[in-house]
Amino acid sequence: xxxxxxDMIPVLKEFFKERFNQYLSVxxxxxxxxxxxxxxxxxxxxxxxxFDNFELLFHTLTLINRKNKKISEIDFxxxxxxxxxxxxxxxxxxxxxxxxxxxxxxxIKNKLTPSITEFSAIEAKLKDWKSxxxxxxxxxxxxxxxxxxxxxxxxxxxxxxxLLENNIGLISVSIDNTRILINPRKDAPNDEVAYFxxxxxxxxxxxxxxxxxxxxxx
Amino acid sequence: MCADIPLYAGICINSESLLDPTFKExxxxxxxxxxCDGYLIYVDNISNETNSTSLYHYFNTLTTLQLFTQKPVIAxxxxxGIGLGLISAGISGFSTGxxxxxxxxxxxxxxxxxxxxxxxRYYFPELLGTIAINRKTPVKLKQILxxxxxxxxNYCSGKSYIDIIKAPNNKLHFLENIHKxxxxxxxxxxxxxxxxxxRRIDEAFANYNKLRSIFxxxxxxxxxxxxxxLEELNK
Numbered sequence: 070x071x072x073x074x075x076d077m078i079p080v081l082k083e084f085f086k087e088r089f090n091q092y093l094s095v096x097x098x099x100x101x102x103x104x105x106x107x108x109x110x111x112x113x114x115x116x117x118x119x120f121d122n123f124e125l126l127f128h129t130l131t132l133i134n135r136k137n138k139k140i141s142e143i144d145f146x147x148x149x150x151x152x153x154x155x156x157x158x159x160x161x162x163x164x165x166x167x168x169x170x171x172x173x174x175x176x177i178k179n180k181l182t183p184s185i186t187e188f189s190a191i192e193a194k195l196k197d198w199k200s201x202x203x204x205x206x207x208x209x210x211x212x213x214x215x216x217x218x219x220x221x222x223x224x225x226x227x228x229x230x231x232l233l234e235n236n237i238g239l240i241s242v243s244i245d246n247t248r249i250l251i252n253p254r255k256d257a258p259n260d261e262v263a264y265f266x267x268x269x270x271x272x273x274x275x276x277x278x279x280x281x282x283x284x285x286x287x
Numbered sequence: 288m289c290a291d292i293p294l295y296a297g298i299c300i301n302s303e304s305l306l307d308p309t310f311k312e313x314x315x316x317x318x319x320x321x322x323c324d325g326y327l328i329y330v331d332n333i334s335n336e337t338n339s340t341s342l343y344h345y346f347n348t349l350t351t352l353q354l355f356t357q358k359p360v361i362a363x364x365x366x367x368g369i370g371l372g373l374i375s376a377g378i379s380g381f382s383t384g385x386x387x388x389x390x391x392x393x394x395x396x397x398x399x400x401x402x403x404x405x406x407x408r409y410y411f412p413e414l415l416g417t418i419a420i421n422r423k424t425p426v427k428l429k430q431i432l433x434x435x436x437x438x439x440x441n442y443c444s445g446k447s448y449i450d451i452i453k454a455p456n457n458k459l460h461f462l463e464n465i466h467k468x469x470x471x472x473x474x475x476x477x478x479x480x481x482x483x484x485x486r487r488i489d490e491a492f493a494n495y496n497k498l499r500s501i502f503x504x505x506x507x508x509x510x511x512x513x514x515x516x517l518e519e520l521n522k
Contacts, residue, residue: 101424102501123424124449131447203503210426210500259500263426 070243071220077193077242078107081218084240084247085109091189095274098190100267102207106193106218108271110185118160119184119269125149125157126266129181133166138177140167185268187255188212193242196223205237211263213255218242224250293324295361302330302337305344314348319356325379326352329363334390335416335509342369343516350377350520364391367465368415371487372513374472375480376520385410385417385461407452410461411435412468415491415510417461425452430501435494440464481521488514 071077078096085091091109098105120126128148132140145154158175161167170176190208194201194217201217208215216238219227224241232239232251239251258264298318304310318326333345350373353360359379362370366389370381383389385408408417409428413435420428429448437443442459443451450456475483488510495507 099421099424101421101426102430127447127449200503203499206500210430260426260429262429263424266424266426 070222071195074106074193074195077195077218077220080242080244080247081107081191081193081240084242085189088249089189093185093271093275095271095278098267098271098274100190100208100211101263102210103204105190105204105208105212107191108212108267109189109191110187110268110271112186113272113275114182114184114186116164116184118164119272120266121269121273123262123266125153126269127262129157129161129166130262130265133161133177134180135177139170140175140177141173181265183265183268184272187214188258188264188267188271189214189216191216191218191240193218195220196226198223198227202232202235202237206235209236209256209258210260211258211267213258214238214253216240216253221246295325295327296321296323297327297329299329299331302333302341302345305330305348306341311344311348315352315355319352323358325359325361326356327361327363327382328352329391332390332392333362333365333369335366335368337509337512339512339515342512343519346373346376346516346520349373353378364389366390366416367410367461367468368491368509368513371415371468371472372484372517374469375484375517377477383465385458389417407454407457408461409452409457410464411494412464413491413494414507415487420452422452425449427501428452431498434497438464481517485514485517485521488517 082094085094089109089111091111093111093113094107094109096107098108120129132144132148145157149157158167165178166181167175168178188211190205190212192201192204192208196219198217198219201219205215205217217227217232218240219242221241221243227239229239229251236253236256237251238249238253241248241250296318300314305314328349330345333342337345349360349362354377361379362373362381365373365381365383367383370383373381389408405421405423406419407422409420410417411431418427418431425448428451432448438451438460440460440463442456442463446456451460472480472483492507492510495502495510
């Protein structure tokens with residue numbers, strides 16, 4: 070059986086790759102409401118630019134993903150510093166989020182879409198299932214599915230009803246027989262900005278790790 | 288001219304020492320005889336993690352000192368909830384803030400480095416305390432505000448959660464709200480203050496229960512300690 074929680078991570082990675090085709094993963098993702106042991110996604114949406122600043126992304130979403138499609142100068146000055154505005158507009162234009170309408174206005178061309186399709190977040194514990202459950206509940210703020218992964222020898226201790234009530238998944242982890250005991254419903258994340266932002270952070274981690282792409286810092 | 292300036296005795300002790308009845312008695316005898324105008328007492332380490340026994344003896348020592356000497360006692364560097372508890376129990380004042388460290392411990396002043404702090408603290412009257420928020424990813428703040436409601440103080444009203452957590456907004460929000468808390472507490476009859484705070488603790492407990500997606504029960508177990516101490520003092 071496992072000696073440390075971290076020993077469970079490679080087993081979980083392999084399991085998610087085989088079972089859900091989710092081969093993209095980031096370990097120890099700092100979410101602002103706890104550090105998720107491992108987060109999975111199956112696809113990254115390609116873009117020229119990724120946001121690595123929460124505030125910038127927050128204002129971008131309130132501006133670009135709103136109903137009113139006309140953007141005036143006041144929309145920029147109330148959100149960004151004078152220094153930022155020029156480069157922000159250039160980025161929005163290059164990402165085809167906005168287009169010039171006339172000399173005073175821009176028009177929203179496309180909404181900003183998340184950089185990943187969906188998240189599955191996992192909290193891995195050897196035996197302290199309650200502490201793991203509370204952490205897994207937090208991950209519902211940004212993930213579509215949240216799981217508690219527990220070493221199989223302690224799985225009988227878990228109150229499964231409590232997990233079902235909270236729509237948290239349960240994975241029994243062992244070297245040769247990892248199984249999903251509860252597969253949670255896919256839910257919209259509680260916090261859309263957190264979902265977008267952690268998607269960007271996840272993407273950055275994947276790109277840096279794989280060194281396949283040049284990440285665009287702010 | 289100097290005689291007009293009140294002279295306060297600054298005292299620093301360890302909370303564990305107050306569990307010893309002989310030490311506590313000596314402490315009260317020695318310091319009550321000092322020819323000072325008041326006391327500023329720092330106790331290492333009174334925090335939200337302090338158990339109810341240590342907390343009771345801490346409250347009891349400070350209130351007894353003020354009662355015996357009839358001189359103001361000020362508790363140094365405590366969390367806002369403990370500070371409000373001390374005022375309701377009868378002491379004159381407390382020092383607090385939204386800095387990185389909410390409580391006093393001696394080693395804090397021995398640390399040579401000024402490490403970068405990733406967190407800002409935000410005061411929630413509904414939770415009777417401050418919560419550390421990651422300033423670069425204030426996800427936790429949004430979840431709490433969405434559940435408990437946004438503050439309408441001068442420094443939060445009309446602002447997004449992104450701006451609310453930025454210093455000095457969060458500091459000024461704290462000062463305005465803690466001032467209101469103390470004014471409200473002091474407007475209540477002295478005999479009713481502890482009962483008022485006990486009701487506030489019950490409300491805070493109910494509010495924490497609404498925030499299960501953020502806090503686990505051990506994050507607010509201090510409320511139970513405060514309650515048992517105040518109930519004991521209210522007898």
